[in-house]
Amino acid sequence: MQYFSGLRPADRFVVTTNYVATHLTDEILKRLYIPLIGLESIAVYQYLSQFLEKGQVSDEVTHYIVMNELKMNLSHFEQLRFRLEGIGLMKSFMKVTDEAQHFVYKLISPVMPDQFFNDPMLSVYLFQTVGKERFNQLKRHFCTERFDVTGYKEISKNYIDIYGTPKTPPAAVYDGNDHLIKTRASLGIPVHQQTFDFEMLEMLLAQNMITKDQLTKEVRELIAQLALLYDIAPTDMRRIILKSLTSNQTISHEDLRRNARDFYQFEHAGNLPALTLAAEEPVTNEKTWFEMLDTTSPIEMLASFSQSEPTVKQKRMIESILEREKLPFGVMNILLQYVLLTSEMKLPQSYIEEIASNWKKLKLSSSEEAYHHAMKVEQNRKTRQTKQREKASYEKTPDWVSQQETPQQTQTPDLEEEKRKLEEELKNFWKEDEA
Template sequence: MQYFSGLRPADRFVVTTNYVETSLTDEILKRLYIPLIGLESIAVYQYLSQFLEKSQVSDEVTHYIVMNELKMNLSHFEQLRFRLEGIGLMKSFMKVTDEAQHFVYKLISPVMPDQFFNDPMLSVYLFQTVGKERFNQLKRHFCTERFDVSSYQEISKNYIDIYGTPKSPPASIYAGNDHLIKTRESLGIPVHQQTFDFEMLEMLLAQNMITKEQLTRDVRELIAQLSLLYDIAPTDMRRIILKSLTSNQTISHEDLRRNARDFYQFEHEGNLPALTISAEAEAAPKSDKNWFEMLDTTSPIEMLASFSQSEPTVKQKRMVESILEREKLPFGVMNILLQYVLLTSEMKLPQSYIEEIASNWKKLKLSSSEEAYNHAMKVEEKKKTRKTVQREKASYEKTPEWLNNQEQPKTAEAVTDLAEEKRKLEEELKNFWKEGES
């Protein structure tokens, strides 16, 4: 199993994106993201975007071009790339071949102003970075002018009044529409829900008759963000959630954000958290750790697409989703499982084989890509040892039968002949064993 061995100049990459760059996205990057991650990181983002020109996928080039044109070493380029990934502006994918490592750098749309200033992490970090006065100035810049129409009566016509009832179009009109450029809501800072112990939270909330159904997907994402932003444990999050319940027993997003912020400020003398780059992230990257971290946070469907350089079939997607749902395997474990099967099954994905391994790995309670990788390597080592033993046993069994049936000589002449015959036989066996080992 091959894996990331450090970024090299000869390694190749392509750039792709999920949005069309506009003057608004440029304004957002300059005004809202530069204060958070610095000018250099945004410069790398915009530098990579120029490879796209008028296409959504660039040609493949080597990292020599990055070193030559940006005048920076690849270690520094990686650190800036990590900042972009961490803030949610970029995703990276990798495939290893015998010739080189191949990367896909996917540029993600920056968060639009309405989502940015309502995001519990981005808004707080920007406020702490630029201060209250500048924060309000930036917010005003992205506000649209409002005209009070409350004293007016709307007289707009609707579609039916002007154009009549629409006719049903043929289904062929929508064929291939999945690949069209579309507007997608950016998710802001990517926070995996596995960073928070939801099992513990659900157990604590059950004591207050709060069910899993009340923790909707949006609420869970918000809880994961707030827990990371304010370093909130499940026991404290329980109290915050109870204070954020509405009269109809739903969890108010606004109250949840406010109560989490109040909790943090009470514990930290009125201060708010600031966005800082960890010393570990700034240090020289450790290649295997970066690879494992990438696998732990990458969707298995996206990993499959990158690893095989082709879109997984609908059947493959359903298989992966059903296994994830049934076995509850972490992303990293499932990614290693799929790569292991691809590399040991001639790039095929036999469903029964994958399900068997998934069930076994769940019983072993593997919780990360690194644990799964180490386990897979042990399995392969055992296979090699078993094959070696079987080969040696087969070689041993090739000993001529007449040797086992050799009668004991009784005369001195026979003893001499036997000694010579024995010497020759030992020489032959030595040669035989050498051949068996080669």
């Protein structure tokens, strides 16, 4: 069964989109989204958009180009991609084949200003991030100037007065129109309704004669957003909805947003929620070491391990081996470290290619597997060297010398101690800085 095994340089991707970027969308990204998810994330979004110069779907390329041009490892690229997906600016799709993992990165239109400042999540997060004064300044920037036409009489002509009755066009005019670029309202932050217990809410509202029909699709989407934003349970949401009913028993969107905000501020001393990244669970040092090797680009690892920038030749060699042998990052990282430590910090290409080919046949799939295999190989090598030295020493010693000397027991190295030393040496060369 094929599955996602971590993003690798040889994995391929195409970029597509559902809109055409304009000066307005660039302004929205720059002024409204950068404060929320940071400059790096928006830079990745705009970097991916440049692949669309020839149309709405790019050519397929590998992730090597991301590493080389953005100067970042793929694990960091993924984290920035996750932020774009979480805020509603991007969707990702993947399929796995025998050759590689293939991705589709779909860029989503940023929310237009009117929807952004009326969106309960985006507007609140921006307000909390930049403060009231800057928030109002940004809002004014996207307001259109209005001229009071009171006292004026409209004298505009209509279509029929100028052009007459329109003629019925032939059916061929509309062929293929389904694929044309459309102007659609962006969904904003994607929040699934499954994140909220609507069954419980419906049961509670039924006690107040509120039916399912009153919970329209738009109201449900708003409730899901507000519940996630303000951490509101169904019992509390029921009271908020009842306060938001209009005289004709419909639910006012504006009142619903305001009452949910008031509820949160009452519970949190007048504060509003802020956009924060989910915290990662702590891991042990040994687990961190192997996981880091499994997710770190071999080029970046080599730079850190040798404390110098790899040469162009070394980078091309690593990229070529990764693409040809399809080795996971972790396996390649252990391979490079092993060769460096056993070859006086040199990287002989033919030797590395030979090991890479052998390790591919062994189907090593992680840094931990490769590490234990390297330890076994090193132990066997030292055992053979010891036996060869003993044999050479025995063959070269004249009989008359051995007869005169007191027989002594042959000194053999402690292989377990040698293994332990090599393990420590490998680990000491690759340590993650701890805060």
